[in-house]
Amino acid sequence: MGDLVLTTYDWVPPPPRGFVRDIRVRWALEEAKLPYRVESVSFKERGPEHLAHQPFGQVPWLTDGDISIFESGAILLHLGERSEALMPRDPKGRAEVIEWLFAALNSVEMASLPWSLFKFSGQSEKRFDDFLKLRLDRLEPVVAKREWLAGSFSVSDILMADVLRLVDRFEGLAAHPATRDYLKRATARPAFVKAHADQIAHFAAADST
Amino acid sequence: MGDLVLTTYDWVPPPPRGFVRDIRVRWALEEAKLPYRVESVSFKERGPEHLAHQPFGQVPWLTDGDISIFESGAILLHLGERSEALMPRDPKGRAEVIEWLFAALNSVEMASLPWSLFKFSGQSEKRFDDFLKLRLDRLEPVVAKREWLAGSFSVSDILMADVLRLVDRFEGLAAHPATRDYLKRATARPAFVKAHADQIAHFAAADST
Incomplete structure (x- = not known):
């Protein structure tokens, strides 16, 4: 190191x-x-x-x-x-952080980035609205029930929150209040x-x- | 285990x-x-x-x-x-596998999945054609110079190859022969x-x- x-x-x-x-x-x-x-x-x-x-x-x-x-x-x-x-040491806690870290990038951002690209250009493309909604609808109950994705705060929250910031920028979390609250909790951290x-x-x- | x-x-x-x-x-x-x-x-x-x-x-x-x-x-x-x-044990080799594993998902698939979604529906959307081309143009010289992404064959090749399969299915690798050869090498494995x-x-x- x-x-x-x-x-x-x-x-x-x-x-x-x-x-x-x-x-x-x-x-x-x-x-x-x-x-x-x-x-x-x-x-x-x-x-x-x-x-x-x-x-x-x-x-x-x-x-x-x-x-x-x-x-x-x-x-x-x-x-x-x-x-x-940033990540616990026990195998189970570690696996949980890692799966959510990939989920932020490969399940949520995979849907949110195309959506954002259309929003940047002021256009709308229904298929990407739907793709994003599908993911947010599943994320919503998860973050409604827990403070952070995997036990305590971890690298998975950093990635998920940063992915969501670009959605929130275009008002994309309006129908997902628990997800918006989760994002607020994350970005309020010093x-x-x-x-x-x-x-x-x-x-x-x-x-x- | x-x-x-x-x-x-x-x-x-x-x-x-x-x-x-x-x-x-x-x-x-x-x-x-x-x-x-x-x-x-x-x-x-x-x-x-x-x-x-x-x-x-x-x-x-x-x-x-x-x-x-x-x-x-x-x-x-x-x-x-x-x-x-699937992954070497030394820190440098390990880091190399992990960065390419994320690259497959978050740099290449992030561009290729929206592209594939349009291809599935028979449409074309120039912004996603360009986004994918940008990534493939960068990947091409890498896989032209080496057999596998990170030293020997690893989990990063499994993910990258599987991401590329869906591009190849829609003839998306025609202008990137080294990338197509890399995909052939990977999918020829027993x-x-x-x-x-x-x-x-x-x-x-x-x-x-």
Whole structure:
């Protein structure tokens, strides 16, 4: 285990600020109180060095000593292994966190991202409205009955909440009050508040250069 | 660690046969030569017992003794922990497998699933054509240079290949020959061939009852 370095873009246009995926990693690091520093890579020119760390030319990636990891899900799982504040150690609790972490990305975001893409462009596409509703209808009773997805707060909540933020941005949680409350609980955590402010400040700093 | 039981639907309509996600788990189990049995749950009526194991009413789920896991990604990761044939033990190799496992689901399938949904209905939607192309253009040089995504064959290849199968089904890999070759290498493995035949037989058996 070595120094933790989170790499994100040096700049992004205003609309995605606060939503760039480095926020997931910042949030987890703040929850775990792990020391880290943030480095930047060019948004406008994505060269071979960038692709060597993130083959799809996206951000973020994390280096932990000589290990470099891309994909926010993989990074959060890695941090979960480093901190009990992010993932419990017993096999059953661990399995529960991991299944919900994948559910956030592969069941909910798989439905919410296409939906958001249409919302960004002001259009509507019924099939993606329906796909998202199907998932939210199932998530609603789960988060109505429990504070966090898997026992105590974990990396699965960080991913699920961040996925839901983009739905809430377009008023997509209006018919799912328990899910909206769950999102509010998550984003009220001091670690999220700091992570979010840090991301906004990071991209704002680039405006003035 | 206990007996491994994979649960899938008792029946599905013909079009998705061979593509139901239990194939990912069957494939991994065959690769690892782990003994398992398959149980069925009703496709037509998804009751509380089903939702207790898989809150989104989907399949598959796996039980390993008293641990029950849903989400194909989480299940494959769990099996990876049980077998070195699916995931290496050294931290660097392990991190590499895990990042590619998430990449299959959250970078590639996130783009390919909306694309497939449009193809299923015979329509075309340029934004999803572009989204998928972006990902495949990045994946192509990676799989042109290496046999498998992360060192030797691993759970990340099972997920990536299964994600790509649904793209290939609609001729979506025509402009990405290295990716198509990678998919051919993966699906030529005896473990995939057996897993696929087993799934087809499982659903065909239900037709005659």
